[in-house]
Amino acid sequence: MNKNPDPPDPVRDPVTPAIHAAGLTVVRGPHTVLRDLDFTVRRGQVTGLLGPSGCGKSTLMRALVGTQAKVAGTLTVLDHPAGHADLRSRVGYVTQAPSVYLDLTVRQNLDYFAAVLLPGRARAEERRAEVERVLGDVDLTDHADALSGNLSGGQLSRVSLAVALLGTPELLVLDEPTVGLDPVLRRDLWNLFHRLAEQGTTLLVSSHVMDEAERCHRLLLMRDGTLLADDSPDALRTRTATDTVEAAFLQLVDAANAAPATRRQP
Numbered sequence: 001m002n003k004n005p006d007p008p009d010p011v012r013d014p015v016t017p018a019i020h021a022a023g024l025t026v027v028r029g030p031h032t033v034l035r036d037l038d039f040t041v042r043r044g045q046v047t048g049l050l051g052p053s054g055c056g057k058s059t060l061m062r063a064l065v066g067t068q069a070k071v072a073g074t075l076t077v078l079d080h081p082a083g084h085a086d087l088r089s090r091v092g093y094v095t096q097a098p099s100v101y102l103d104l105t106v107r108q109n110l111d112y113f114a115a116v117l118l119p120g121r122a123r124a125e126e127r128r129a130e131v132e133r134v135l136g137d138v139d140l141t142d143h144a145d146a147l148s149g150n151l152s153g154g155q156l157s158r159v160s161l162a163v164a165l166l167g168t169p170e171l172l173v174l175d176e177p178t179v180g181l182d183p184v185l186r187r188d189l190w191n192l193f194h195r196l197a198e199q200g201t202t203l204l205v206s207s208h209v210m211d212e213a214e215r216c217h218r219l220l221l222m223r224d225g226t227l228l229a230d231d232s233p234d235a236l237r238t239r240t241a242t243d244t245v246e247a248a249f250l251q252l253v254d255a256a257n258a259a260p261a262t263r264r265q266p
């Protein structure tokens, strides 16, 4: 079922994980939104963060990039504490809300962010090449001179992704990057994610669409701020004797509901 090429074997290639969490807990307002999470994200792979709306995916991503308050436990990203200043150019983050200037063209947006990331006259040619590369990566070369405010929602989210790809960050944290995209664009984006992983980039991609799980090397399955599974799609299906990750997820939810409710205190 899993048609992805074999990722690097972490046993034969014993590098430290890109992300390591131990006892990760996050409180938002009166609620404990993430509860005592332990997991790792391996380098050079596409890891899917999947779970229903409101389970805590965005909160986890915010903790990883250092924008979330009240984070307790250990959270290490590329060998630094999450949010460390040295990570700013090494981690690309795309939120669910497109973060581009609507009154600039696509190329002007990219030129602006490239100038922030790769400053100085000496790097002008490098910036120009980077902007062309990321335009091609997200299939927006033909729309480079369109005003961002005139783009569709799907096109706008691809501009945000292009901004995050500038400078080839080592870790990409993508919050539901395929929402609102048609099947062809979704397939093209997943192909891009796999190309990036083959080149060594680590990707953490959230989704609440279970069919996207099948495209990941590894999965973190979440529900109600807890982790139900940290495994490969194949291992999940085998372990639960199911044909799809969706069926495996439902079985894990049933098993969690049947277990004593030790983790459900407010």
Ligand SMILES: Nc1ncnc2c1ncn2[C@@H]1O[C@H](COP(=O)(O)OP(=O)(O)OP(=O)(O)O)[C@@H](O)[C@H]1O
Residues within 6 Å of the ligand: 028, 029, 030, 031, 033, 051, 052, 053, 054, 055, 056, 057, 058, 059, 060, 208
């Ligand atoms: N600013 C906030 N203050 C208090 N609680 C919040 C805040 N933002 C989110 N929450 C709560 O935190 C929980 C997790 O939200 P989060 O956005 O991380 O979920 P999600 O899995 O990313 O959902 P979705 O798939 O809909 O984006 C939800 O119960 C939500 O109501």
